[in-house]
Amino acid sequence: MLNIADTLHHWCREERPFALATIVDVHGSTPLPAGTSAAVDADGNAVGSISGGCVEGEVYELCRQMLAGRGALQRAWFGYSDQDAFAIGLTCGGELEVLVQRIGPATQPHLATALAEMVRGRPTTVAHVVDGPDRLLGATLSVLGDSWIADDVLDGQPTGHVVADRATAQLRAGRTALASLGGDADTCPERLSVLVHGAAARPRMLIFGAVDFAAALSHAGRFLGYRVTVCDARAAFATAARFPHADEVVVDWPHRYLEQTTVDARTAVCVLTHDAKFDIPLLRLALDLPVGYVGAMGSRRTHDERLRLLRENEVTEAQLARLRSPIGLDLGARTPEETAISITAEVIAHTNRASGLPLSQRTGPIHEPTARGLGDGPAIGHTYAAVPVSPPAAQGAAAP
Template identity: 75%
Template sequence: MLNIADTLHRWCREARPFALATVVDVHGSAPLPAGTSVAVDEDGTAIGSISGGCVEGAVYDLCRQVLRDRGAPQRTWFGYSDDDAFAVGLTCGGELDVFVQRVDPAGQPHLATALCEITQGRPAAVAQVVDGPEHLLGATLSVLGGDRAAHGRVADGPGDRVIAGQARALLRTGRTARVDIGGEGDGCAARLSVLVHVHASRPRLLVFGAVDFAAALSQAGRFLGYHVTVCDARPVFATPARFPHADDVVVDWPHRYLERTSVDGRTAVCVLTHDAKFDIPLLRLALSLPVTYVGAMGSRRTHDERMHLLHEEGVTADQLARLRSPIGLDLGARTPEETAVSITAEIIAQANQGTGRPLTRITGPIHRPPRLMNYR
């Protein structure tokens, strides 16, 4: 639903009922991930897309039916269809599991609050029951960033606490996913499958070294949705005018800045200085932190010398194995802009556990959905 959060927020503020069709599971090369939604209001206005056009008409009709009948939510499945040119199906060969429910904003005021946070760029998560007892289907619970209390109700007994806890965990990782709860061990009597829609704060891209490559990388990082910080100890080079696409430009020794700033499992660290007096203390610290990516620019010779110095500084073999150096994928990049694409491509591959190989050289689904999570 987060792909249409702006409009849903407006409809909630206007207390306008709507039908919400959401992809809850994906198999194969489906075009859009789980959590993507289409919504239709009582006037027939439709927003969003779940298939890039293949099944939108059928989903629209189902939304209109759910709105008209005011009945229980429905689940439907769309797969590949090539036998009949006029059949409803996905031409990409994938499969979609779609959950359709009527939403009455007056009965779920917490939903408007969560959508407001999301439209303002603040972290929030909405948990939606997509499988379980009929009286719980479609129920939602929202969790806002920080330590604020959860609102709404999706389960009986202590199940709400379990789901809120898993929603907060997913909010920290920045990932939308389904969680299964119920049974022995978690205090929730009913077995539920809950889709947690997550809007996290922007992940951080820390770029060390105020060089031309950093200017191109900060622009590419901003385009990809990162909060970009450029840091360099030299004030003559580390200026906002040289890095207009960076959110922050910091004058400090790189390792000192990294010591005092906040990072998490989505943070990417790019070291572009290729100067040992900056690189070694910075990389020694970065490789000990729970960040998703650490890369360092330099030649093969620079890399070998850097690895030797880091080993002498006590960096372990496991930590050294995390270092992406020379930085980036082999794209034949020459210019700062091409190099920025090479680096960000490697960051994307690392974050999503991609191979970095050409799709023509590998088999299997092009789009690999996130692993289904089970918290039983």
């Protein structure tokens, strides 16, 4: 649901009924992962995709049937059949299970609150009861940070607490899952199936250096779902007007900002300053932090000099092995836009532990099974609401 949260939030605020189709299970090679959603409103407008085109028509019709009153929930399975070349299925050979549910006025105010948090990039889960006693079908609960809210069916009920516990666990994982609950006479005697849409906080991309390459990279990073920060000590260059796609623009010395900001294993640090007085203290710190990616721009000569200076500053060989320098993949990039693609391609490959080779030069499945969970990183095509850019300071940052 995260991939279309922006549009769904808009529809909920308009009290527009819609049908939501979500991939709840996948096997083999499929175009999109579990947790991806598509939706159709009462006027037939569609948003999102669950298969990249293979079964969209069939899913669209299922959504229209839901909106016409033919049930509130339906599961559909799509695979590949050699026996019937004209059957609706996945040409990639994979299998997926889709859950289609109708979202009406009773659920929308509650769902709108959760979707608003999602589009702001805040950790959120939304849980729908999709199987169980009739009185519970469609009941909704959301976990918003450290608290949870529920509709009248689940609020204050023991069953609500059980659903909230599972939704909280999925919030920590940042994943979408179909969970079986209940059967315990003391806590939840009724057996339920609950679809939990998990949305972890957006991963961060920290771009240091307010240069043209940073403007293009901030655009690409935002497109990929990162919460993008551009930082530079020079107030004349670090302005919101120059970086409209950044979530925030910070005027500060790069290493000082990195010392005080929050990072995690999904954070990408991209150093474009190309100036040793900024690069060395910044990289020395970045390579000692538990971030997912550290890259630095520069020529081969700059790279060699940078390594020498980092070693002089007691950066270990193990730490230097983490540094992606010169930054990016070899695409022959020259313009800022091409360079941004080169850098983000390397970030994606590094995040997914992929080779970065052309698929035509590889054999085997295109999508290798990995331990990466839904929400662990951004995905192309995810959309997010605009987030205000913080105003830069009026003057340059004082040297530390």
